[in-house]
Amino acid sequence: MYGSGILAGLGVTLKHFIDSYVDDLKFLGQRYYNPASLNQRQGTRGKGVFTVQFPEEKLPTPERFRFIPFLLYDEKPDGTHDDRCTSCGICAKVCPPQCIWIKRSNDPVTGRPVPQPAAFYIDIDICMNCGYCAEYCPFDAIKMDHDYELASFDRTSAHIFDKQKLDKPVAYYASLRPTDYAAEELVRAEEEAKKAAKKADAASKAAAPVAV
Amino acid sequence: MIDELSNPDIPVPDELKASVTITTLDKIYNWSRRSSIWPMVFGLACCAIEMICTAASRFDISRFGMEVFRATPRQSDLMIVSGTVTKKMVPQIVRLYNQMPEPRYVIAMGACASGGGPFKEGYNVVAGIDKYVPVDVYVPGCPPTPQALLHGLIKLQEKIDSQSLRDVRWYKSETNEPVPVPVLGPDLMDPRQYQLIKQRALQAAAQAEA
Amino acid sequence: MSATAPTVAAVPANLAEHFPAGVVADTRKGYEGYVVGAAQLLQVAGAIRDKLGYNYLSSVTGVDYPESNQIEVVYHAFKTSGGPGLNFKVQADRNDPVVPSLVGLYPGAEFQEREIFDMYGVRFDGHPDLRRILMWDGFAGYPLRKDWKEPFFEEDLKPFASRWPGGDVRRSEESDPFGANVQYPPEFDPYEWTPETETAIYKLIQPKAGNGNGGHLKTDKLIVNIGPQHPSTHGVFRMVVVLDGETVVDLKPVMGYLHRNHEKIGERNTFLQNMPYTDRLDYLASMSNNHAYALSVERLMGVKVPERAEYLRVLMVELTRICSHMWAIGFLLNDLGAFQTPALYAIKERELILDFFEATAGSRMMCNYMRFGGVSRDLPAALRDENTMDFLRDLVNNRLSYAIDELDRFLTHSEILRSRCIGVGVLPAEKAIAYSAAGPLLRASGVDYDLRRADPYSIYDRFDFNVCTRPNGDVYDRYLVRIDEMRESVRICQQVVAGMPTGGEILAGKPQYNVRVPAGESYGRVENPKGELGFYVVSTGKTNPWRYHVRAPSFVNLTLLGEVCKGHKIADVVVILGSIDIVLGEVDR
Numbered sequence A: 001m002y003g004s005g006i007l008a009g010l011g012v013t014l015k016h017f018i019d020s021y022v023d024d025l026k027f028l029g030q031r032y033y034n035p036a037s038l039n040q041r042q043g044t045r046g047k048g049v050f051t052v053q054f055p056e057e058k059l060p061t062p063e064r065f066r067f068i069p070f071l072l073y074d075e076k077p078d079g080t081h082d083d084r085c086t087s088c089g090i091c092a093k094v095c096p097p098q099c100i101w102i103k104r105s106n107d108p109v110t111g112r113p114v115p116q117p118a119a120f121y122i123d124i125d126i127c128m129n130c131g132y133c134a135e136y137c138p139f140d141a142i143k144m145d146h147d148y149e150l151a152s153f154d155r156t157s158a159h160i161f162d163k164q165k166l167d168k169p170v171a172y173y174a175s176l177r178p179t180d181y182a183a184e185e186l187v188r189a190e191e192e193a194k195k196a197a198k199k200a201d202a203a204s205k206a207a208a209p210v211a212v
Numbered sequence B: 001m002i003d004e005l006s007n008p009d010i011p012v013p014d015e016l017k018a019s020v021t022i023t024t025l026d027k028i029y030n031w032s033r034r035s036s037i038w039p040m041v042f043g044l045a046c047c048a049i050e051m052i053c054t055a056a057s058r059f060d061i062s063r064f065g066m067e068v069f070r071a072t073p074r075q076s077d078l079m080i081v082s083g084t085v086t087k088k089m090v091p092q093i094v095r096l097y098n099q100m101p102e103p104r105y106v107i108a109m110g111a112c113a114s115g116g117g118p119f120k121e122g123y124n125v126v127a128g129i130d131k132y133v134p135v136d137v138y139v140p141g142c143p144p145t146p147q148a149l150l151h152g153l154i155k156l157q158e159k160i161d162s163q164s165l166r167d168v169r170w171y172k173s174e175t176n177e178p179v180p181v182p183v184l185g186p187d188l189m190d191p192r193q194y195q196l197i198k199q200r201a202l203q204a205a206a207q208a209e210a
Numbered sequence C: 001m002s003a004t005a006p007t008v009a010a011v012p013a014n015l016a017e018h019f020p021a022g023v024v025a026d027t028r029k030g031y032e033g034y035v036v037g038a039a040q041l042l043q044v045a046g047a048i049r050d051k052l053g054y055n056y057l058s059s060v061t062g063v064d065y066p067e068s069n070q071i072e073v074v075y076h077a078f079k080t081s082g083g084p085g086l087n088f089k090v091q092a093d094r095n096d097p098v099v100p101s102l103v104g105l106y107p108g109a110e111f112q113e114r115e116i117f118d119m120y121g122v123r124f125d126g127h128p129d130l131r132r133i134l135m136w137d138g139f140a141g142y143p144l145r146k147d148w149k150e151p152f153f154e155e156d157l158k159p160f161a162s163r164w165p166g167g168d169v170r171r172s173e174e175s176d177p178f179g180a181n182v183q184y185p186p187e188f189d190p191y192e193w194t195p196e197t198e199t200a201i202y203k204l205i206q207p208k209a210g211n212g213n214g215g216h217l218k219t220d221k222l223i224v225n226i227g228p229q230h231p232s233t234h235g236v237f238r239m240v241v242v243l244d245g246e247t248v249v250d251l252k253p254v255m256g257y258l259h260r261n262h263e264k265i266g267e268r269n270t271f272l273q274n275m276p277y278t279d280r281l282d283y284l285a286s287m288s289n290n291h292a293y294a295l296s297v298e299r300l301m302g303v304k305v306p307e308r309a310e311y312l313r314v315l316m317v318e319l320t321r322i323c324s325h326m327w328a329i330g331f332l333l334n335d336l337g338a339f340q341t342p343a344l345y346a347i348k349e350r351e352l353i354l355d356f357f358e359a360t361a362g363s364r365m366m367c368n369y370m371r372f373g374g375v376s377r378d379l380p381a382a383l384r385d386e387n388t389m390d391f392l393r394d395l396v397n398n399r400l401s402y403a404i405d406e407l408d409r410f411l412t413h414s415e416i417l418r419s420r421c422i423g424v425g426v427l428p429a430e431k432a433i434a435y436s437a438a439g440p441l442l443r444a445s446g447v448d449y450d451l452r453r454a455d456p457y458s459i460y461d462r463f464d465f466n467v468c469t470r471p472n473g474d475v476y477d478r479y480l481v482r483i484d485e486m487r488e489s490v491r492i493c494q495q496v497v498a499g500m501p502t503g504g505e506i507l508a509g510k511p512q513y514n515v516r517v518p519a520g521e522s523y524g525r526v527e528n529p530k531g532e533l534g535f536y537v538v539s540t541g542k543t544n545p546w547r548y549h550v551r552a553p554s555f556v557n558l559t560l561l562g563e564v565c566k567g568h569k570i571a572d573v574v575v576i577l578g579s580i581d582i583v584l585g586e587v588d589r
């Protein structure tokens, strides 16, 4: 029959329409602003209304989500910051659009370079969020952030992030990416142990050469 | 919504509260404007895909009264510059901007529209649309996720809220000059720069001779 | 050479014997194919097409070799019956490069030759319409020549020295005398300039408009510009149409409004740095772009991709195909006037796949997932509150097939869709091949050509899937081919999920940022959702490519837009364009 194709198609829309009410009923008023229902609605079995009620509820960012990098520092017991970055320059070299600027600092006495950046800039109007800097930094000193709510009224003053703006504590990173953080800490601990073992080995060799 | 609009400075007797609200002209003016911003259908590059996703069912821009995408600049309030602005395209963008009626707003969505983005060094890329038209909100990211764009739109609403009928430019008596449309020459030419271009070109020629 | 990479392998040894005067084998290290003398080109190309059966000219591109003062035009021809291709080159004098045009033999070369003219200044003798294509007429210089410098030029190769160790932050604008990304020839006077951007195209198309149509009504023909800012051009694309009433008499596409200089930037980048840029070519299918680029570089490097990484790649690429086809169908329906609803349903399914990409690769669209010799990350343990594998199984086994069936029920038999699509924009098979059409566009014309089958790469030879073709070559068949292909992709995904080895390496060797690639040339191609995506890479043995060319399916597919649209109504033009499914990021690059 002519028109049956259209009718069948309209059946599909009707089903979607009804689904949204069925779904509402199923959740008994708990449909919105509730993390458990959000996950269900957004998953493969979700039916009915698909909308995330931003900004009241937000789609959770997955751990690996990448947005504008930041720099990590360890907090020393006395409250001062210990930058992880050694200003080795690898991130600046690998960055595809070349939007990282690093100034190496020099020891005020000897004039020799020290492993600390004097300045660190990222132009976020160029950064393509590729994540290479985080991927190839050998010291886990730069990581990709999750904070995407960065809209601003003025870019000339606000969109070149300097070190102060980029610096964030390691604890923040650990909360963003717990899995990655744990894995990295594990590797670090292993390396430390290896180093310590080597040291002990060398020390024992030095102390008791006859025993070997 | 009523709470949002009501003016706490003027007390309303309790018995009238159900039926009377007092607000200021500014408040209701801004509230109406910001709840019905009509963007222009205007996609440039990858960011436009995220803009479409923002308009689609998951992020649903109509919750902000912005789902009425207009295909003509004459009916739109907002231009979302969503993607890389190239030299070949910028005359058209400026023309579209000039055709939009006041009050008009511009959002630079993504790194490209804000400041050139990853393609900034390219020979056909304009390093930021704000070189040609005034931008109200910059949304960083490459691409900004739909939620980041929504955040930018909320920022724009904040900006609208902060405006006052008394000093907005579109009720001033002096007319608004249109932005001069750039011309495609041997490279992109901004009519505002003609004098400078000529001068620099002569200098370069003199240098080449010397 | 990796066993699984697509190869442009041994060519019939007799080509040089056939044409002793004009053909020599290319003996440079790492190069293959033949160098043909310009004078013999037409004859040789004719023999290659008619005698050897290479009927499909996939890619034409230029390479600049200032040291030998030559510009080389490189052709890659294939057989639609499958198998490896043939690569031949013509060398032209850099100071006055002239090469005979192959448009007469392979009409699909038309836009690609125009691009070479635009970028290198090579003049093609006998080309019907040699104008700039990506830049505008009147632009100064040929940007892809190695000695041409853009206004924001910093250094020949990345990384730039100014970034580290003495990195004083500075915006490029600050170093340019005009404060913008522009430069002008010496003694240029802007007051004297008359823009010539539009003259050439109107000169070309005006005579076709003429006066009156000679028919029973004395009407004028009309020239209409659709785009570059038009809701149905899928981005910033423009068509100059000559109309007789509502009927299209002629149509010329105008592009370049999103020309972002991928290739110039790509030749400055290191090999690895190009990977995230490929995401931004066909931004609806970033995974496929990654794959094609990785393949062409891996072919030069000769690395073997670990088993699990191959499975992950295929999974990602097939999911991308579903995303892209969903999008294409949704927006085809938008163009047909079924405003929004089908597109919204399609985008919804796409969002689920994007969630998976985001959880695995870190970004919804710009995945930057593949590396040379593998992929960057393994699957995460969990996606939101679910185990990733569970999510994935549910997605490919239940959700997606259901969604595709639903889309099918929703649209395929709709009488409106059928009457708007059947018989519209018919493209016969021979024409499709001659014009180098690719992807669903080609297969809807009944040509059984899918690179996953015709020239298998990666591990596609292990999976059971059909190459979907339809016989009629109209808009409706293109729509059906996309639906069929989504089903096949789901099938492949199911096989991947079932057969994926657990654990194991995902990257051959250590992660390296300074990849050195042995000297040579390589053409790697994959079947991306829009068609054959190829990367032509030339390496000099350093960390940066000497030439980085993208054979973009959307770009080449547009060559026949004008042909297909002629004689149709103006409203159908939009539908035909929608059915070709272009992405401007890839057309203009």
Ligand code: SF4
Residues within 6 Å of the ligand: A084, A085, A086, A087, A088, A089, A090, A091, A092, A102, A136, A137, A138, A139, A140, A141, A142
């Ligand atoms: S962030 Fe990492 S890669 Fe970059 S300079 Fe610091 S230590 Fe080196």
Ligand code: SF4
Residues within 6 Å of the ligand: A069, A091, A094, A095, A096, A097, A098, A099, A100, A122, A126, A127, A128, A129, A130, A131, A132, A133, A134
């Ligand atoms: S994310 Fe990519 S583009 Fe951004 S700073 Fe890091 S390396 Fe550079």
Ligand code: SF4
Residues within 6 Å of the ligand: A128, B045, B046, B047, B048, B082, B083, B084, B109, B110, B111, B112, B113, B117, B118, B141, B142, B143, B144, C280
């Ligand atoms: S900011 Fe990034 S995603 Fe947006 S248009 Fe530019 S390159 Fe594309």
